[in-house]
Amino acid sequence: MAASLSSSGSARLMTALARSSMLHNSFESRSLHVTAVCCKNRAARIRIGKGDRPLTYEQAHHPHQIAHRKGWLSQHTSNLKGVEGAAERTVEDVFIRRFMFGTFHGCLANEVVIKRRGNMLVVCALMLQKLPPQKFYFLIGYSESLLSHFYKCPVKLDIQTLQDKAVYKYL
Amino acid sequence: MAAPCRHVGHHIKRNGSFLRINLDQLFASRGFRWTSALQQQGAEVHKESKEPIVIPRKKSWSSEAVLEALASTVHRDPTAYPYQFQDDPYLSPRTSAEFKLFSLSQESGRAAAKYFINNNPKFFTKDFAEPHIPCLMPESVALRLEEVSEEALKERITLRKVSAAVEMYDQLLQAGTSVSMETTQELLDLICLYCDKNPVQEGEPEVEDAEEAGEETKRRKHKGRRAADHLRTSWKENNNAERIFNLLPEKDSRCYSALIRGMVKHGAYSKAFSLYTDLLNNRLSADVHTFNALISAVPDIRDKFNERWDLITELLNQMNEQKVHPNLLTFNSVLKALRRCGFLAKTYAPQTLNEMKALGIAPSLATYDHILAVFYKSGSSGPNNTDIIQDMLTELEGTSFTCQDPHDVFFFSSAMRICLDSKDLELGYKVHSLVEVGDNWRLLGDSYQQSVFYGRFFSLLCMMEHIDVVLKWYSRIIPSLYYPNPQGMRDLLQALDTDGRLDLLPTIWKDIKTLGHDNKVDLVEELLSLMAREEHSPEVQESFAACALDVKSVFDGRSSMEWSTSSLSHVTTLLLRANKLQQAWDMLLLFKAKNRVPSEVLLNNFLSVCQSSGAPKRAVELVQLAAAFCLPATPVLAKTALAEFQLTDEQRSILSEFEAAPEKETE
Numbered sequence: 001m002a003a004s005l006s007s008s009g010s011a012r013l014m015t016a017l018a019r020s021s022m023l024h025n026s027f028e029s030r031s032l033h034v035t036a037v038c039c040k041n042r043a044a045r046i047r048i049g050k051g052d053r054p055l056t057y058e059q060a061h062h063p064h065q066i067a068h069r070k071g072w073l074s075q076h077t078s079n080l081k082g083v084e085g086a087a088e089r090t091v092e093d094v095f096i097r098r099f100m101f102g103t104f105h106g107c108l109a110n111e112v113v114i115k116r117r118g119n120m121l122v123v124c125a126l127m128l129q130k131l132p133p134q135k136f137y138f139l140i141g142y143s144e145s146l147l148s149h150f151y152k153c154p155v156k157l158d159i160q161t162l163q164d165k166a167v168y169k170y171l
Numbered sequence: 172m173a174a175p176c177r178h179v180g181h182h183i184k185r186n187g188s189f190l191r192i193n194l195d196q197l198f199a200s201r202g203f204r205w206t207s208a209l210q211q212q213g214a215e216v217h218k219e220s221k222e223p224i225v226i227p228r229k230k231s232w233s234s235e236a237v238l239e240a241l242a243s244t245v246h247r248d249p250t251a252y253p254y255q256f257q258d259d260p261y262l263s264p265r266t267s268a269e270f271k272l273f274s275l276s277q278e279s280g281r282a283a284a285k286y287f288i289n290n291n292p293k294f295f296t297k298d299f300a301e302p303h304i305p306c307l308m309p310e311s312v313a314l315r316l317e318e319v320s321e322e323a324l325k326e327r328i329t330l331r332k333v334s335a336a337v338e339m340y341d342q343l344l345q346a347g348t349s350v351s352m353e354t355t356q357e358l359l360d361l362i363c364l365y366c367d368k369n370p371v372q373e374g375e376p377e378v379e380d381a382e383e384a385g386e387e388t389k390r391r392k393h394k395g396r397r398a399a400d401h402l403r404t405s406w407k408e409n410n411n412a413e414r415i416f417n418l419l420p421e422k423d424s425r426c427y428s429a430l431i432r433g434m435v436k437h438g439a440y441s442k443a444f445s446l447y448t449d450l451l452n453n454r455l456s457a458d459v460h461t462f463n464a465l466i467s468a469v470p471d472i473r474d475k476f477n478e479r480w481d482l483i484t485e486l487l488n489q490m491n492e493q494k495v496h497p498n499l500l501t502f503n504s505v506l507k508a509l510r511r512c513g514f515l516a517k518t519y520a521p522q523t524l525n526e527m528k529a530l531g532i533a534p535s536l537a538t539y540d541h542i543l544a545v546f547y548k549s550g551s552s553g554p555n556n557t558d559i560i561q562d563m564l565t566e567l568e569g570t571s572f573t574c575q576d577p578h579d580v581f582f583f584s585s586a587m588r589i590c591l592d593s594k595d596l597e598l599g600y601k602v603h604s605l606v607e608v609g610d611n612w613r614l615l616g617d618s619y620q621q622s623v624f625y626g627r628f629f630s631l632l633c634m635m636e637h638i639d640v641v642l643k644w645y646s647r648i649i650p651s652l653y654y655p656n657p658q659g660m661r662d663l664l665q666a667l668d669t670d671g672r673l674d675l676l677p678t679i680w681k682d683i684k685t686l687g688h689d690n691k692v693d694l695v696e697e698l699l700s701l702m703a704r705e706e707h708s709p710e711v712q713e714s715f716a717a718c719a720l721d722v723k724s725v726f727d728g729r730s731s732m733e734w735s736t737s738s739l740s741h742v743t744t745l746l747l748r749a750n751k752l753q754q755a756w757d758m759l760l761l762f763k764a765k766n767r768v769p770s771e772v773l774l775n776n777f778l779s780v781c782q783s784s785g786a787p788k789r790a791v792e793l794v795q796l797a798a799a800f801c802l803p804a805t806p807v808l809a810k811t812a813l814a815e816f817q818l819t820d821e822q823r824s825i826l827s828e829f830e831a832a833p834e835k836e837t838e
Contacts, residue, residue: 150295
């Protein structure tokens, strides 16, 4: 959809057309709004660098490895045939990821995994042992309660802690 | 039906000619022999002769029946962390202090979230839950109605804003509008319940009466009560409740009831009784809750036992006259008051029980607890016959309870105390099995009561049971249900000693460290003395030596822990027995550093180990050290060293000095 329309070639064409129509001063010109693109061959790929950048397993594998070497970060049934609400689930996921990143600032060791079971939201996260456990529990109680009231469904957090980030390779 | 047709066809084939003649006749006459209904009837009669078919009634299952059946196949996992916490070793509590800290911090996180939600309701009002979930909606905390009206007063009462409600009421009276009786009664209930103070909102500091609260807490601390009692409020003279009550034109029994119960709850007992006499003078009748409150206040009014009992009987008679039916809480308050009536309790408690039985009120755990308290005084060990508690437990076996009285939670810990005092293991097992029935674990109370119960149970086991069973229970209840205190660990050490399983001491030391009891000096010293008391097999000695080194590192790590002579010598002995000469030598230097004197036995021990491992230089150093301490044993040591070791001449000369030295010094 957005990808096919907004490849750079067609964008240049359309802007050229728009400009030409403006030159002709016609009132039927409609400009095309193009969002910022992320091409398929650049999405979620960390490029090779000097060899000092540590990557986790999640970051090191490219998106085409999902279902081969990677799993899914967000699990729900809205993408099955006849089930609605995929867009709403995606928006919820985006909010939850930003919320977790901000609340447990600097403590996330890896991406947040979101699972939906029944009407329950399970947010699974790997954390670094940067805070003492009582502060973790304060934040856990706070996030669970706030997200439950926000999404009107029980939200559970599954936290596992690590000393350091688990490095898979260096790029 | 197929059967009759077949019969008919068969019949016709066989008796064809006969039938053709008779068919017309047969069909002319009613011919009901071959109609299907008759054939059926024949079949039914045939079946009924065998046995009756009973179709069972349809069973209706609850919607969670499958889940409950599955849950009953899974038992408690003693190795799992408590379910409130995350399943991670870093985030799981290892001591009871950590348990409390983590659960409180989680609760305060929830309270912080609730504060945000209630103060910014506009972000949380979108309701897409089907069906509607009321507990996930923001609560209205802010007042909406500002004008002086009865609706505004009602709103303040529902939102539990005590001072605002009282203000609104005064404004209404000043404006001259009459407030309905219903609302006034609710207002009185509110004020009396909260003792004229606003209930503490989560997240808001208690600004008002901070100094008074501080005074009260100091008084309470001196009495040595637990933190929960700090919140007990006291009824002030002529507070808003009394003022509003006196302003009322007609006072009905509900208003009296609110005031009396509030006074009893907050400690103004004599006032409660005077108000009750007012009520009687006005020929009103009180309800059962008022009577319950008055009965529970009796021991604070009268001092002598028989006076107390007389007052209780008087109240009960008045209850009877006013045709008020007693309930379970009435009898529980009678028994609770009887606990403070000394010797009278043993006569009147059974009578109270009979009354309960006559009225058909089933006793709750609080009733049983009061009876146990009456018949088993704490601390008195001796020929206490355990008949009563035995009968009680046999009767209660397999029953599951619900909480009907706040005092129910004390039953299990007092029952276990009695088992511990009478050293009855079977009884202890019975009490424990009662806890495991159904949902009875909920009646163990808060974490403090639970720790008391399991602490007493564990001490009973350590005292009376074989060590294998003790260790089995140890793995079952520690640390998932109970974090033992130092006394509990000491009981365990004693049990290990009694049954001669001292080889398990290093694992117990690891547990002591995990539980955070490694800063208790006397516990550590007891452990060391148990380890150092006798010689064991070489592997055990190795493990003891490793454990001793661990203890040493703990002592060195903490500045608050002081080495004593006995602990130093025990550690040194353990190291020597495992032939760790270098570390033992470090220990002797530590003696010097801490200004403690090693014993003669220790030095002889050291010398013999030196000889067996062949370290003559060490032996000379040892004699020098002994001389530095000015020990009287120095010449003996020097002599043995000279005799038994292969020494160089230099060393010989040093030693021979020491042989003679002390005599010179004494002069």
